[in-house]
Amino acid sequence: MTMLGDRQQLAYIASQAADARVNVELETEGMTLNIGPQHPATHGTLRIIARLDGEQVLWAEPSCGYMHRGYEKLTEVRTFPQVTALINRIDWLGSFANEVPFILAAEQLMGIEAPPRAQWIRTILFELSRIANVSLFLGDLGVQLGAITPVFFAFRDREYVLNLIEGATGGRFHPNFDRIGGLKDDLPAGWIDETRAVMRKMRKFCDEIEGLLFGNEIFEARTRGIGVIPRDVALQYGLSGANLRGSGVDWDLRRDQKLPMAWDKIDWKVWTHPDGDSYARCWIRLQEVRESTFIVEKLLDSLPSGPVMAKVPRIIKVPEGEAWVATENPLGEMGYYVVSKGELGPFRVKIRSASFNNISIVPWLLKGVYVPDIITILASLYFILGDIDR
Amino acid sequence: MLGLIASIPYWAQSLLRVLGGIVAVLLPAGTIVYVFLFKMMSFMQSRLGPMEAGPFGSLQLFAEVGKWLQKEDLYPERADRFIFKIAPLIVLSSTFLLVAVVPFGPDAWFTNFEAGVFYALAVSSVSVLGILIAGWASANKYSLLGGLRAAGQLIAYELPMVLAVIGVVIQAGTMNLQQIVVAQNAGSIFGWDGLGNPYILTQFVGFVIFMIAVQAELTQTPFDMPIAESELVSGYMTEYSGFRFLIFFIGEFATAGVFALIASILFLGGWGVPFAWFGWTSIDSIDNWMNVVGPLIMFTKMMLLVFIIMWVRFSYPRFREDQLQRFAWKVLIPLSLVNIMATSVLKVAF
Numbered sequence: 097m098t099m100l101g102d103r104q105q106l107a108y109i110a111s112q113a114a115d116a117r118v119n120v121e122l123e124t125e126g127m128t129l130n131i132g133p134q135h136p137a138t139h140g141t142l143r144i145i146a147r148l149d150g151e152q153v154l155w156a157e158p159s160c161g162y163m164h165r166g167y168e169k170l171t172e173v174r175t176f177p178q179v180t181a182l183i184n185r186i187d188w189l190g191s192f193a194n195e196v197p198f199i200l201a202a203e204q205l206m207g208i209e210a211p212p213r214a215q216w217i218r219t220i221l222f223e224l225s226r227i228a229n230v231s232l233f234l235g236d237l238g239v240q241l242g243a244i245t246p247v248f249f250a251f252r253d254r255e256y257v258l259n260l261i262e263g264a265t266g267g268r269f270h271p272n273f274d275r276i277g278g279l280k281d282d283l284p285a286g287w288i289d290e291t292r293a294v295m296r297k298m299r300k301f302c303d304e305i306e307g308l309l310f311g312n313e314i315f316e317a318r319t320r321g322i323g324v325i326p327r328d329v330a331l332q333y334g335l336s337g338a339n340l341r342g343s344g345v346d347w348d349l350r351r352d353q354k355l356p357m358a359w360d361k362i363d364w365k366v367w368t369h370p371d372g373d374s375y376a377r378c379w380i381r382l383q384e385v386r387e388s389t390f391i392v393e394k395l396l397d398s399l400p401s402g403p404v405m406a407k408v409p410r411i412i413k414v415p416e417g418e419a420w421v422a423t424e425n426p427l428g429e430m431g432y433y434v435v436s437k438g439e440l441g442p443f444r445v446k447i448r449s450a451s452f453n454n455i456s457i458v459p460w461l462l463k464g465v466y467v468p469d470i471i472t473i474l475a476s477l478y479f480i481l482g483d484i485d486r
Numbered sequence: 487m488l489g490l491i492a493s494i495p496y497w498a499q500s501l502l503r504v505l506g507g508i509v510a511v512l513l514p515a516g517t518i519v520y521v522f523l524f525k526m527m528s529f530m531q532s533r534l535g536p537m538e539a540g541p542f543g544s545l546q547l548f549a550e551v552g553k554w555l556q557k558e559d560l561y562p563e564r565a566d567r568f569i570f571k572i573a574p575l576i577v578l579s580s581t582f583l584l585v586a587v588v589p590f591g592p593d594a595w596f597t598n599f600e601a602g603v604f605y606a607l608a609v610s611s612v613s614v615l616g617i618l619i620a621g622w623a624s625a626n627k628y629s630l631l632g633g634l635r636a637a638g639q640l641i642a643y644e645l646p647m648v649l650a651v652i653g654v655v656i657q658a659g660t661m662n663l664q665q666i667v668v669a670q671n672a673g674s675i676f677g678w679d680g681l682g683n684p685y686i687l688t689q690f691v692g693f694v695i696f697m698i699a700v701q702a703e704l705t706q707t708p709f710d711m712p713i714a715e716s717e718l719v720s721g722y723m724t725e726y727s728g729f730r731f732l733i734f735f736i737g738e739f740a741t742a743g744v745f746a747l748i749a750s751i752l753f754l755g756g757w758g759v760p761f762a763w764f765g766w767t768s769i770d771s772i773d774n775w776m777n778v779v780g781p782l783i784m785f786t787k788m789m790l791l792v793f794i795i796m797w798v799r800f801s802y803p804r805f806r807e808d809q810l811q812r813f814a815w816k817v818l819i820p821l822s823l824v825n826i827m828a829t830s831v832l833k834v835a836f
Contacts (some may be wrong), residue, residue, distance in 0.1 A: 103782045129627050151631065151807065240716045242707050242804030248531035314708050314803050467631065468806045471717040 123316075126154060129467075133162045135472045137240055140481030142455070146462065147472065153470065156462035158455050163485040171445040176202050176276060176412050179442065183432075186449060187483040190229035190426040192221045192261065195274040198445075200355060201421040202225050202276050205414045214278040214404040219358040220291075220395050221264065221273070221400040223388040227298055228257040230385045230428035234305045235246045235479050237378055240475035241318050253301040256294045263287055276412055278405035288396050292375040295389040302386045310379065319375035323461050325475035326372055333457040336450050337428025337478060338384065342377035344370040349424035357423075362394040374476035381478070413440060427451050428484055446486055451479035503596050510585050514743030514785040514788060515736050520547055523739070523797040528614045530800050554735075562625050570623040574726065574733035576616030576706065581740045583609040588747050589664045589781030591757050592772040602663035603655055603750035605734035606748055609647050611702065613741065614640040617712065620734075632721020635807055639702060642814040643709075647699035649822035651714035652753045653692040654685050654830040660733070665747075667756035668769050674762075682760035691825045695818055700745045701795060702810070704738065708802040709810055742792055750787035757784045 141162035147154040167186065171179050183198055184191040196218060203209060208390025210218065221226035233251020258268050262285055265271035307351050309315045325335070331345035340347055348366040350359040367383040369376035414439040422431025435444040454477050461473055494502075524546060528535030536543030561570050587602045589595040599605070621633015627756055658669040675684030676711055686693050702709035709830065712721045723734050750756055757780030766772050 127627060129631075136719060203527065238803060242530060242710060243802055244527075244707075245531050245800050248533060252532050308801070309803070310802060314805055315808055317546065318803060466806065466808070468711065468714070468717055468804075 099418075105221045115270055118226050123219065128333045131470065134328065137474055138481070139236075139479065142456070142479070142481055142484065144470065144474070146467075148467065151467045153462050153467070156459055156470070157355065158458045159482050160452070160455070160481075163481050165486065167486045168445055168447055171442055173441065175440040176414055178441065179445070180274055181270070181272050183447070184272055185482060186447065186486055187229070187427055187451075187480050188269065189232055190225040191223040191267075191270045192265070192273065193229075194430065195272070195424045196222055196357075196433070197421045197423045197425075197430055199274045200357075200423070200433050201419040202412075202414055203356070203438075203481060204419045204421060205417050205434065205436055205473070206276065206408075207415075208277050208406050208408060211403050211406055212358075212400045213282075213402045214239045214406075215266075215403065216358045216395055217279055217283060217358055219262075219269070220392050220399075221261065221277075221355070223392050223395075224257055224261055224291075226426040227385050228261065229393075230256050230381050230388075231257070231298065231301060233381055234302075234309070234378075234385065237475050238486055240471050241309075241315060243309065243312075246305055247472050249301065249308075249347060253297060256297055259458050260287070260291055260294055263290070275405065275408075277401070277408035278403070282404050289352060291396060291399070292393060295314045295393050298389050299386060302347050302382060303387075306382060310382065316375065318468075318472055319378060320373055322374045322469050323462065323465070323476060324371070324458065329457070330372065332436075333407075333460070335428070335457060336453065337424065337426075337455050338377050338380040339428065339457075341366070341368045342380045343372035344368055349422060349429055353422075355421070355423065358395055359391070361389065361398065374472050377478070394452045411440070413438060414442070422448065427452060427478065427480060428454055430483075447484045449486060450486075451481075451483035455479050455484060475483070487821050488593060488630050493634060496781075507582055507585055507596055510588070511581055511591070511744065512738045513786070514747075516547055516741035517789070518739045518743055518792050518796075520544060521741040522792060525794070527800050540583075548624075549819065551732060553657070554732040555729050559730065560725075560727050562725050564770070566625070567621040570642050570725075570833060571617050571730070573616045573620035574737065576619070576732045576739070577613045578737040580609055580612035580616070581737055581744055583612065584741070584744045587663055588744065588751065588784075589667060589757060590784055591777035592769055593774075594757075594777045594780060595664065598662070598664050600660075600662050603651055603661040603752075606663070607644070607651065610647075610745075611640065611644055613737070617722050618764045620726070620770070622624040624722065624725040626725050628720075629722050629724045632712045632714070632724070634719045635714075635718075636705060636722060636782060638807070639705070639709060641813055643699045643702035645816075646695050646814060646818035646822050647703065649819065649826060650692040650695040650699065651687045651752060653822075654827050656826070656833055657685060657688060663751050663756070664769070667751055667758050670755040671758035672761045672768070675779060679760060680759070682755055682762070683685060684755040689825070689829070691821065692829075693749070695825070696749055696752070697791070698792065698818060700749060700799060700815070704742050704745065704795070705743070706799040708796060708798070708804045709809065710799075710804050711807050714804065742795055743788055746788040746791035746795065749791050750784060754787045756787075757781065759783065 127148045129146045130143060131146055132138040133141040144156055145159055146156040147181055167182055170182055172181065177199060179194045183194045186194045205419050231254050232250050235247035238246035248359040260267040261271060264287055265273035282379065325343045327343050327345055330340050330345060346366060346368050351366055364387055367380050369386065414436040418435045420431060420433045421428050428443050430450050431445035431448040434442050436441040462470055496692060524535045536546035539545040541547045559568055581594055584606055586596045587606050616637040618633050620746065623630045654666065660666060670684050671682040675681065691795045706713045713723065714721055723731060727735060
């Protein structure tokens with residue numbers, strides 16, 4: 097018995113020694129890979145420093161600030177109406193949505209509220225910019241995963257939405273249309289019918305993307321189970337938007353807070369997905385584009401008549417005070433903390449942009465994944481560089 | 487025809503064959519680039535593609551080649567220059583070696599030797615060497631990753647390709663590509679010889695495996711991790727520009743064409759038409775005009791197969807490296823082994 101035990105022990109030690117020798121021989125040197133600042137997967141100039149062992153990521157860290165434009169500081173030397181021209185450029189794909197929370201904060205400080213028609217049109221344009229933004233994401237998702245065709249469909253169909261935004265506001269990308277107390281103009285003639293037609297087109301686009309990507313086995317193999325964010329981790333990292341809802345948290349600022357906007361006047365659904373992986377996040381965005389088209393149609397049905405501008409003084413001076421307003425932007429929660437000292441411009445504006453918080457999870461999420469999954473995960477987190485660096 | 491060629495001096499024969507080889511590589515490559523890369527991709531993506539150079543942009547390729555030739559011959563400072571420079575040539579040379587065994591007609595061939603299939607599969611993997619050293623010599627981390635991925639992938643997919651071809655070889659009873667064409671066109675399906683016996687019918691599994699392996703061998707989507715523009719920024723080609731990139735580019739599409747030619751020989755009956763149509767019995771009784779019509783038939787079949795390759799390329803996302811390896815070793819190779827076994831059993835039975 098002891099003999100056998102000894103022999104077994106010896107064999108065990110020998111095998112351990114052999115393993116150790118093999119491990120020493122195969123020991124590899126890590127490699128630091130700079131993904132970016134100039135890289136097709138970073139949507140701009142984000143830099144990801146990744147330490148690789150073969151193709152596996154040991155640790156990764158995003159390094160941002162390559163596109164910092166100093167908007168928080170610049171707002172201090174602008175008057176309140178001028179600020180919207182700046183903050184348009186934060187998330188440049190869904191520009192109108194950036195203006196709304198700032199204007200709402202200023203209105204809150206001044207104690208005025210936009211007339212109902214203005215609220216409705218604001219909400220419609222907000223949702224249109226969400227559709228324009230996220231539909232491009234859906235196309236770009238394909239490019240990140242190697243399918244080059246969907247992005248052209250996205251560019252083609254997003255153009256219809258941009259035409260609508262241009263028709264209503266005059267600006268294709270940067271509308272600068274929101275005013276304290278309402279909107280610059282009413283909707284042009286024929287716009288409503290055209291919008292209905294475009295919404296039907298966008299639903300068709302969603303079906304197309306669903307067939308091209310979401311129904312594809314390779315797409316599922318590349319995204320399912322990749323970059324899983326559990327519910328509590330998502331909450332701890334302060335994620336918002338589809339990244340949070342993809343982890344099963346039923347949280348949407350459009351529904352969960354009381355704002356002078358039209359979302360609470362109609363019925364719509366907040367989509368969540370329990371999985372928390374890349375597929376879930378992308379799927380949520382697809383559903384949200386579809387839901388947004390329904391929101392726009394329902395709002396058009398119930399569009400009230402009346403003026404689009406409240407009575408505001410000719411020279412806008414915002415009374416002293418502080419206000420925080422956040423909305424559910426295409427990328428997630430976007431908020432402005434506005435401090436006014438009773439002058440023409442804000443004293444200080446703190447911009448809480450969604451992408452900056454969303455990419456904070458990147459080091460946690462990229463640990464141990466393979467290089468191709470970095471791209472999947474970054475694509476599914478969906479950030480826009482302007483929104484990170486401001 | 488053969489007599490005509492034999493009557494001219496040997497050096498002239500060789501020159502003719504080299505020129506023929508260049509035409510056989512470059513003409514399909516140019517056609518594929520224009521028809522599929524420029525036009526079909528554009529139509530799939532609801533755009534027009536090049537329209538300015540020549541009628542419907544048909545001269546765009548010449549403009550592109552001119553642009554590439556004018557560019558400076560750049561190489562990275564820390565690159566291994568000699569290896570960096572010859573890598574694209576190695577990749578392209580594999581294409582030329584490959585086309586050497588392709589028969590285009592009863593007498594229109596460059597070389598006609600018994601182990602044609604074996605030779606074709608052997609030289610097709612020369613390009614791996616070029617890709618690997620291109621990735622290594624570039625002194626670029628992305629290129630290195632791309633080169634390593636390419637090496638792993640191309641070696642993994644060599645095997646299912648060979649195994650898929652074995653089914654054809656068993657059924658034809660020869661490794662000579664010319665004989666395989668004859669066997670298909672002279673054959674019959676249960677006594678009916680109106681269609682010959684193209685092996686795509688009996689070897690359909692082998693055909694599918696072969697085309698998948700070709701897709702991987704060409705590093706086309708969904709197997710394009712070695713290039714992977716959105717993650718590795720074109721992988722082993724990252725540092726190449728100007729005419730060295732042009733050579734890689736030609737190599738990519740010329741190899742697509744040549745692989746399609748080989749697939750059409752192995753599975754679609756190659757240059758031939760069913761012999762029963764004209765009452766031919768063997769290769770010697772074929773009329774001489776087949777030497778002119780044969781290449782055209784080959785070209786048509788090649789375009790058909792390249793269309794499938796490109797169609798998949800433009801519509802699918804790409805696999806991950808480990809998924810691709812798993813697919814090769816766990817699905818394709820067992821499937822092709824089963825195919826070989828079934829073919830052998832049926833061959834003995836019938």
